[in-house]
Amino acid sequence: MKLTKGDIVFDTVKVTMLVFMVVVTLYPFLNVLAISFNDPLDTIRGG
Amino acid sequence: MSVPFVIHLIIFKYIPIAGWVMAFQNYKPGRAMFQQKWVGLAQFEALFSDPQFYLVLRNTLAMASIKLVMGTFFSILVAILIHETHNRPFKRSVQTISYLPHFVSWVVAANIVLEFISPRGPINGLLLRLNIIDEAILFMGKPRLFWWIIGGSHVWKTAGFGAIIYLAAMTGIDPQLYDAAQVDGAGRLQRIRHITLPGIQSTVVILLIMNIGHLLEAGFEQQYLLQNGLVQDYSEVMTIFVLKYGLRMQRFSFAVAAGIFRSMVSIALIFTANKIADKLGQETLL
Numbered sequence: 001m002k003l004t005k006g007d008i009v010f011d012t013v014k015v016t017m018l019v020f021m022v023v024v025t026l027y028p029f030l031n032v033l034a035i036s037f038n039d040p041l042d043t044i045r046g047g
Numbered sequence: 048m049s050v051p052f053v054i055h056l057i058i059f060k061y062i063p064i065a066g067w068v069m070a071f072q073n074y075k076p077g078r079a080m081f082q083q084k085w086v087g088l089a090q091f092e093a094l095f096s097d098p099q100f101y102l103v104l105r106n107t108l109a110m111a112s113i114k115l116v117m118g119t120f121f122s123i124l125v126a127i128l129i130h131e132t133h134n135r136p137f138k139r140s141v142q143t144i145s146y147l148p149h150f151v152s153w154v155v156a157a158n159i160v161l162e163f164i165s166p167r168g169p170i171n172g173l174l175l176r177l178n179i180i181d182e183a184i185l186f187m188g189k190p191r192l193f194w195w196i197i198g199g200s201h202v203w204k205t206a207g208f209g210a211i212i213y214l215a216a217m218t219g220i221d222p223q224l225y226d227a228a229q230v231d232g233a234g235r236l237q238r239i240r241h242i243t244l245p246g247i248q249s250t251v252v253i254l255l256i257m258n259i260g261h262l263l264e265a266g267f268e269q270q271y272l273l274q275n276g277l278v279q280d281y282s283e284v285m286t287i288f289v290l291k292y293g294l295r296m297q298r299f300s301f302a303v304a305a306g307i308f309r310s311m312v313s314i315a316l317i318f319t320a321n322k323i324a325d326k327l328g329q330e331t332l333l
Contacts, residue, residue, distance in 0.1 A: 010131075010235040018128050018137075022144050025203065028163045029147070035162065 070303040090304040100305075103288040106194075106281055111265035113198040115258050121202045122209035123251070127239055129210065130217045145207025153204075157272035160200045161187065193278040197269060212254065213247050220246035249330035256324055256332045260317040263309045285309055 070090050072083040094100055125145060132138045148156060164170050166183035174180045186192055224242050233241065267286035274282035283291075285305065293302025318333075325331045 004234075006234045014128055014131055018132065018141050021125065021128075022141055025144055025147060025207070027169065028159045028203070031169055032159050032162055 067303060067307055069300050070307050072300055074300040074303075076297075076299070086300075090300045091308070093301060094304050094308065097292075099283075099288065099292065102280060103283050103285055107263055107265045107284045110194050110197050110270070110284060111262045113194055114201045114265065115255075115262070117198045117202050118205055118209060119251070119255065119258075121206040123213055123247070125206050126210040126213035126217060126247075127243060130214060130243065131235065131239070142207070145210065147207070148204040149208035151204075153268040153272055156200070156204055157269065160196070160203075160273065164196065187273075187275055188277045190278045190281040193274075193281045196273065197266075197282075200269065200273070201266075213250060216247040216250040217243060252324050252329045253332055256317065256320045259320040260313050262316055263312050 068080065069083075071085060071087060073086045073089075074083055129138060129142055129145075132141070151159070162168055164186040166185050170186070171180075171183040175183065186196065220242060224246075225238055228238050228242060263285055265284045265286075267284070267290075270282050270284050271287055274287075289302045289305050292298065293305060321331050321333050
C-alpha cells in the first residue's frame, strides 16, 4: 500500500494530537510529583 | 441471571421512594414516620421561593451541559484517534495513559488540578514565559472561569475512559467497509466521516439520552472540592445546595423536596430526549 500525501499529513496530525494528549494527561501528575520532592521555598518561588 | 440486579434495584432504588412522604411533612428526627406534622406543599413553596435555588439550578444546568458536550466530544475524538492508530505498542501506551486520571479519586485529582492552575503552577509559568500575560492569574478566583475549569478537569479525568465504549462500538464496524471505501478512493478523513461516525451513531445517541437524565446531577465531589469562597455564586450545584441548606441545617424535609424536584425533572428530560431521538429516526432507549 502506497502512502499518499494526504495519509502522511493525516498521520502527522494524528500522532501530534495523541502525543499532546499524553503530555497533557501526564504533566499534572509529574508536576505534583516534582513538587512533593521539592524544597517548599523553591516551589513558592516558582521553580 | 438478572434477578440479583432486580433485587438490588428494588431494595436500593424503589423502597427508598417511600421516604418521599417526608417532603410533605415537617420532619423531626426521633418520631415515627406517621406521627410527624403534615405540612402539605409548604416545603416545595420554601424551595421555589428561595432565590438561592434558582442560582444553583443555573449553575447545575450550565456545568452539566458543559460537561456533557465537552465530555462526549473529546471521548469520541480520543476514540477516533486511537482507532486510526495501527502501531500496537504506541496505541496501547496512549490508551493506558489516557485511562490513568480515571482511577484517581476526585480528592486527589482536585488537588492536582488546583496545583496545576495555581498562580505558581505550570499553566501560569507557560503563559508568563510566552509573554501572553504580565503577571500570574489566580484562575480559581475568577467566577466566570469556574464552569470551564470544571469542564476541562472533567475532560482530563474522563475522556480516555469514556473513549472505551466508543472504541468498542468501532471494533464492531465491518473492516470490509473501510477496504471498499479505500478502493473507491476515499481518504482517511472521508472514511472517518462516512464509516466510523455513522457506525457509532446509535451508541452515541443512547449514551446521550442516558446522560441527559443526569443533567441535574452535575456532580458533587468535583465542585465541592474545587470551589472556594470567591467563586461560590458559580460553583454551587444542587447536591451541594441540598447538603448546605437541607441536611446541615436539619431541614430533612426540605432536602427531600429538592430531591423529588430533581428526580421529576430528570424523568421529564429523559422522556423528552427519547422522544426527540425517536422523531429523528434514531435508536431509542425506551
